[in-house]
Amino acid sequence: MTQTATADPRLGARRPALSPSRASDFKQCPLLYRFRAVDRLPELPTKAQLRGTLVHSVLERLFALPQPDRLPHRAKSLLEPVWTELSAQNPDWAGLFGDEEPADVAEWLGGAEKLLDSYFALEDPRRFDPEACELHVEIELTSGVRLRGYVDRLDVAPTGELRVVDYKTGAAPREIGEAKAMFQMKFYAVVLWRLRGIVPRQLKLMYLTDGQSLAYTPDEPELRRFERTLEAIWEAILRAGKTGDFRPNKSRLCDWCAHQSRCPSFGGTPPDYPGWPEPDPGEETPLDRAD
Numbered sequence: 255m256t257q258t259a260t261a262d263p264r265l266g267a268r269r270p271a272l273s274p275s276r277a278s279d280f281k282q283c284p285l286l287y288r289f290r291a292v293d294r295l296p297e298l299p300t301k302a303q304l305r306g307t308l309v310h311s312v313l314e315r316l317f318a319l320p321q322p323d324r325l326p327h328r329a330k331s332l333l334e335p336v337w338t339e340l341s342a343q344n345p346d347w348a349g350l351f352g353d354e355e356p357a358d359v360a361e362w363l364g365g366a367e368k369l370l371d372s373y374f375a376l377e378d379p380r381r382f383d384p385e386a387c388e389l390h391v392e393i394e395l396t397s398g399v400r401l402r403g404y405v406d407r408l409d410v411a412p413t414g415e416l417r418v419v420d421y422k423t424g425a426a427p428r429e430i431g432e433a434k435a436m437f438q439m440k441f442y443a444v445v446l447w448r449l450r451g452i453v454p455r456q457l458k459l460m461y462l463t464d465g466q467s468l469a470y471t472p473d474e475p476e477l478r479r480f481e482r483t484l485e486a487i488w489e490a491i492l493r494a495g496k497t498g499d500f501r502p503n504k505s506r507l508c509d510w511c512a513h514q515s516r517c518p519s520f521g522g523t524p525p526d527y528p529g530w531p532e533p534d535p536g537e538e539t540p541l542d543r544a545d
């Protein structure tokens with residue numbers, strides 16, 4: 255049930271854009287943004303991240319089933335086949351389990367079952383049909399800043415009201431990720447507001463690790479201010495991009511950074527700056543694929 259809501263898909267596939275993940279990287283630490291979006295250094299996902307990816311895919315498939323079939327046992331029965339599919343597409347991921355006993359893999363899958371149990375405790379997917387899952391959204395603001403991302407789920411009420419839903423499955427403590435998650439949700443709210451002319455009625459975060467959810471209602475003045483924040487972030491990224499001056503910003507979040515060994519804050523040395531990836535109308539740039 256993947257849909258695309260793109261203002262101009264011909265342009266969108268090729269132009270650098272700000273995604274919520276990269277914008278949030280830059281806010282957290284400009285050097286982290288550089289490593290991910292400019293140097294494009296590979297990061298091996300953790301098993302918790304893979305489990306989250308798996309659960310997101312299973313929930314997407316679940317909503318493709320007829321409503322009466324959206325039951326916990328059906329969702330759990332999708333875990334193994336979806337993992338087989340994902341690991342065939344990404345052989346590096348399967349390699350993470352190379353030395354492990356089948357029992358360890360089973361335990362990892364058991365963790366995914368717990369996330370699904372939490373999901374079903376939060377809502378009954380037989381009671382509604384989302385408009386879309388894994389919805390690609392993209393818009394160019396009047397300032398010329400292009401925003402791009404994927405919404406986990408978009409629900410539309412009979413009244414036309416929009417609800418943006420995001421599943422959180424990460425291992426990091428919730429209080430650490432909450433500001434980042436809300437930033438991401440407001441990003442999607444701005445894109446949907448500009449695409450559809452309606453301010454989403456609700457932004458809903460579903461924390462599947464602790465079975466809680468958080469709902470927030472944005473308003474138009476707030477989204478207008480947030481849009482200006484996004485434009486300022488993009489301007490700051492372009493300024494840093496010209497000079498290569500992406501500074502480290504040490505914080506608690508460094509515990510989850512895969513680049514400590516090359517970070518000056520941890521005694522490392524970054525690789526030489528490769529230069530800003532210029533937009534090329536005929537080729538995808540690294541930034542196009544940054545999210």
Ligand code: SF4
Nearest residue numbers: 283502503508511517
């Ligand atoms: S370790 Fe911390 S300061 Fe260094 S790049 Fe990563 S997030 Fe930034």
